[in-house]
Each structure stands twice: as structure tokens, then as C-alpha cells.
Amino acid sequence: MKTLVIVSHPNLQESLNQQFFKEASKSLAITWHHLESVYPTGEINLNDELALLAAHDRIIFQFPLYWYSAPAHLKIWQDTVLAKASKVLQGKEFGVVVTTGVAEKEYQAGGKEEFTLSEFLRPYQRIAHKFQMNYLPPFVLAQFMYQTSEVRFERLIAYQQYLSLTGKPSLVQRINWFLEQIEKKSHFSEPQKSYLLDGLKEQQEMIEDLTFTLGELKEENE
Amino acid sequence: MKTLVIVSHPNLQESLNQQFFKEASKSLAITWHHLESVYPTGEINLNDELALLAAHDRIIFQFPLYWYSAPAHLKIWQDTVLAKASKVLQGKEFGVVVTTGVAEKEYQAGGKEEFTLSEFLRPYQRIAHKFQMNYLPPFVLAQFMYQTSEVRFERLIAYQQYLSLTGKPSLVQRINWFLEQIEKKSHFSEPQKSYLLDGLKEQQEMIEDLTFTLGELKEENE
Incomplete structure (x- = not known):
């Protein structure tokens, strides 16, 4: 299975989360595609993107949660590419890797963030369904820097599996x-x-x- | 009450919905702020935006639903401005005016769009709560161009009231x-x-x- 990781983060070098992901994915046969590096001005090359999508079986959106959705660069990508991507996406797998500075338990009724991550991520779930893609349960990395090395190791393994194991293993x-x-x-x-x-x-x-x-x-x- | 309408639409001149809104708001004492016109390159002036927010009591995000959220330009604005806007937003009113090409009844379990608009708009609801703003029920204009002139007139009145009547009238x-x-x-x-x-x-x-x-x-x- 070929996995395309579409990463959106405005300061990738300063993000420990994203550095962790990048290191974790080095040993895997995946394509790492950081939008802000490839398109610093936000001018997306539609044909390049469609070719990339066509060449992979699993598409991952990977980003920090900014105001309860992806950073603007990924939204530029969505607004530019998705309307033309129906043929190259149909039937594939679609996952979301999201990092947050807030503990995961705050995302529920009564928690500080009021609503679940499933609710905030509805737009991505719905995009997957619209293209008849298989929506994977989102991979959440919350407050990673406060975790013990044991938890970090567990998340590293889980992330590698998220990128490389077919379907819902x-x-x-x-x-x-x-x-x-x-x-x-x-x-x-x-x-x-x-x-x-x-x-x-x-x-x-x-x-x-x-x-x-x-x-x-x-x-x-x- | 002073209302700021922050409009995001990449082709405002071609949008009949937005032209309708613009005409409807002409007789009202509101500020119409179209992001793609003011900032064509997406380079936002933070201080100008904070001053605008400070000068108004009701803040409206007005946009067509693109992939179940606002167009990229509004997300650029959010990512640039909101982190600095806590003082100028607190206690104000916040509304969302959203247009969609899909009938409103499709936004429910079993409908074509699967989920409610309330769910897709959770990020905006949550932003309002985070800044202790009063979140107004979203104003939805669905398939406006297929409506009778009677319905259009009703929507025109309702829109004018949404912009100018305090609270939930x-x-x-x-x-x-x-x-x-x-x-x-x-x-x-x-x-x-x-x-x-x-x-x-x-x-x-x-x-x-x-x-x-x-x-x-x-x-x-x-």
C-alpha cells in the first residue's frame, strides 16, 4: 500500500510533533508532502497534486488543530484540488492525523472544548464519504510533549501502523x-x-x- | 448596534447570493468587509483587523460553504487574527451567514450531507464560546436561486434583521x-x-x- 501524507504546518521545523512524525515515518515507504514547503506562496499546482493522489492508495491529512480545523494552507489545497479529484480519490482510504495542545479528554460534552474531535472533524469525514473513500478513525496526538517515553513509544508504533497497515487492522x-x-x-x-x-x-x-x-x-x- | 460583516468569497461579482446580500445590506448601518478584495494576496493587516473588530458590537462571518467550512481566505484571516483578538471580541455577538447550493433538508442524518449544519459549523460555535461571545443561530441561505420571489423577500427581511436586530429578537x-x-x-x-x-x-x-x-x-x- 502506498501512503501519501499531506502535511500542513506553517512552522514545520519548530514543531516537535511534526519532527516526531517525520522521524517515525522515515523507515516506511510513504510520500511526505509538506504543503507550506512545496507551495510557500499558496499557489497550488493542480496537475501535480492530482498525479500525486492518483499514485497513492491511502491519503492522509496531517495537521495541528488551528481554530478547530486545518491550517489555512490545507484549506487552500482543498479549495483548489478537491473539485477536480473525484476520479483519483474514489474507493481509496482516507485518514486524518491531528495534533492538539489540549488533552484529548477535554473534547467531550462538559470538557473545556465542549464537543468531540469526531464532531470538529466532520468536514473531513464528509469529504471522505463524498468521494466514496474509506474514512479511518482519526489518529490523535494530544499534548505529546507531556507524555512519558513509554507513551511516546506506543504512539510511534501506532502512527507507523496508521500509515502502513491496510484498512482497519x-x-x-x-x-x-x-x-x-x-x-x-x-x-x-x-x-x-x-x-x-x-x-x-x-x-x-x-x-x-x-x-x-x-x-x-x-x-x-x- | 454596529455590525461588521466579514465576507469571504473568491468571486464576489459572480455570486448572486452575495450580490443579494450586498444590496439587502445597503440600507443598513453596517460595515461590509470583503477579505478577498481588501487582501487579494492573503497578506492580512493584523492591526487594521483588530481596530475593525474593536469598533463593532456584532461580528458576522459570511461565506459559501466550501468543503463544509469557510473558503481558505477566511481561514487565513482566522489563523492570523484570532490569536490576538481576545480583548476586542469578548462579550460581543457572533453570527455566521452561510450559503449552500444544497437544500437545507439534506443536512441531517439520512440526508445527502449526512450531518447537520450545526455540526459542520461547530468550529465557529466553539470560537464564539472561547471568546465568551454570544453565538447566534446561523443564517442559512440554501439554493436561493431556485426560490420564489416571495421566499426571497422573506429571506431579505430575515437577513436585514439578522444584521441589525440585537440579540435573539x-x-x-x-x-x-x-x-x-x-x-x-x-x-x-x-x-x-x-x-x-x-x-x-x-x-x-x-x-x-x-x-x-x-x-x-x-x-x-x-
Whole structure:
């Protein structure tokens, strides 16, 4: 599966979230497409964009939540490209990777942000449905910089799986992917390796647990 | 009450909806602020915008729904201005005037657009709450060009009231406003006058009905 990550962030170099994503995706066969770098003036090349979309099976919008939606650059892209993109999008997978400085639990009735992220992201969900695309549950990275290294590692793995595993993967598919990755450790980037080493003992226990769960699941299916 | 109408539309001259709004607002003491005209390159003057916001009591975002949110130019404005606008917005009124080419009934579960306009407009609702502004029910103009002249006239009156009546006006306030407007007909613009003449007979009956209702309401309150 070929994944196109359309990134919108006005100061990519200063964003620790986006640097984390970029490092995490280095070992994967994905196309990283940062709109503000490619089109600094906001003048989008429609044909280039349509060709990019045509060449990939999973399209990801990746951005920080600015006023409860994507930064302006991604909206320029949407207003320019989407009206012409029906043929190249139909039937593909569509995901949203969103970062927020507010804790995820604030996005609910009674929370500080009042409404759920599912509600704020309705426009993207609806775009996916309009193009008969498969809308994936959004990948949310909230207050990442306050997280422990264990949580960060978990999010790194989850992000890599979000970009590279087809459809909505089952637990077994996720575990298999994880075991494969551990085996071919050479594919990990430097920050990933240091995460791995940092948490190696815990990870090994986790893998044993996961392998045990996998065994149980397999037995159940026999 | 001073109303600022922040309009975002990439081709204002070609939009019959926006021309209708512009004509309808001519007789009113409002500020019409079309972003694509004032800032064609998208380079926003922050201080000018803050001064404009400070000088008005009701702020309106007026736009066609593009991919379930405002056109990119308004998002550029939001990303530039809102982070600095807390002091000048607090406690004011905030409204959204939205046009759509799809019938309003399609915006519901089971309808073609799946979700309600209230849901798609959550980001604006949330912005209003964040600045402790009073969020007005959005003003929706759907498939305006397919409407009868009677419906158009009704929408014209409703739009003028949306821009100029304080808060969430009662029926009595709306009727009083309407009667006042009829009395000072000279304030109507040419298209408004032609609407008035077109439907004069029906309008007169309506006014009689409204006056009668007003009388009843007044009696009830005595």
C-alpha cells in the first residue's frame, strides 16, 4: 500500500510533533508532502497534486488543530484540488492525523472544548464519504510533549501502523506487524532505536504478552 | 448596534447570493468587509483587523460553504487574527451567514450531507464560546436561486434583521422592525423596492396579519 501524507504546518521545523512524525515515518515507504514547503506562496499546482493522489492508495491529512480545523494552507489545497479529484480519490482510504495542545479528554460534552474531535472533524469525514473513500478513525496526538517515553513509544508504533497497515487492522495484524518490525530492527531510525533501547525490557515483556495473546487468539480460531 | 460583516468569497461579482446580500445590506448601518478584495494576496493587516473588530458590537462571518467550512481566505484571516483578538471580541455577538447550493433538508442524518449544519459549523460555535461571545443561530441561505420571489423577500427581511436586530429578537421585535421599515420606505434600495412592488398585495395582507398578531400579543401582555 502506498501512503501519501499531506502535511500542513506553517512552522514545520519548530514543531516537535511534526519532527516526531517525520522521524517515525522515515523507515516506511510513504510520500511526505509538506504543503507550506512545496507551495510557500499558496499557489497550488493542480496537475501535480492530482498525479500525486492518483499514485497513492491511502491519503492522509496531517495537521495541528488551528481554530478547530486545518491550517489555512490545507484549506487552500482543498479549495483548489478537491473539485477536480473525484476520479483519483474514489474507493481509496482516507485518514486524518491531528495534533492538539489540549488533552484529548477535554473534547467531550462538559470538557473545556465542549464537543468531540469526531464532531470538529466532520468536514473531513464528509469529504471522505463524498468521494466514496474509506474514512479511518482519526489518529490523535494530544499534548505529546507531556507524555512519558513509554507513551511516546506506543504512539510511534501506532502512527507507523496508521500509515502502513491496510484498512482497519485487527489486533492480530497489529501484533504481526510489530513482531516483523522488531525482527528487521535495521529499518528503525536512530530516535526509534533509542526509544527501543530505553524501554527494551518493558517492550520484551509486552511482546511476550502480545505473543501469548496471539497464541490464545489462534487457538480460539482453530 | 454596529455590525461588521466579514465576507469571504473568491468571486464576489459572480455570486448572486452575495450580490443579494450586498444590496439587502445597503440600507443598513453596517460595515461590509470583503477579505478577498481588501487582501487579494492573503497578506492580512493584523492591526487594521483588530481596530475593525474593536469598533463593532456584532461580528458576522459570511461565506459559501466550501468543503463544509469557510473558503481558505477566511481561514487565513482566522489563523492570523484570532490569536490576538481576545480583548476586542469578548462579550460581543457572533453570527455566521452561510450559503449552500444544497437544500437545507439534506443536512441531517439520512440526508445527502449526512450531518447537520450545526455540526459542520461547530468550529465557529466553539470560537464564539472561547471568546465568551454570544453565538447566534446561523443564517442559512440554501439554493436561493431556485426560490420564489416571495421566499426571497422573506429571506431579505430575515437577513436585514439578522444584521441589525440585537440579540435573539422576539416575534414582537421583528414585527416592530418590519413596520418601521415599511414606514420609511425611502431607505429601501432599488432591488428591495422591486421586491416590495412585486409582492405588494401579499405583503400588505401579511402586514395586516402581523399587525393583528401583534395586537393579540399586546393584549395578552396587558
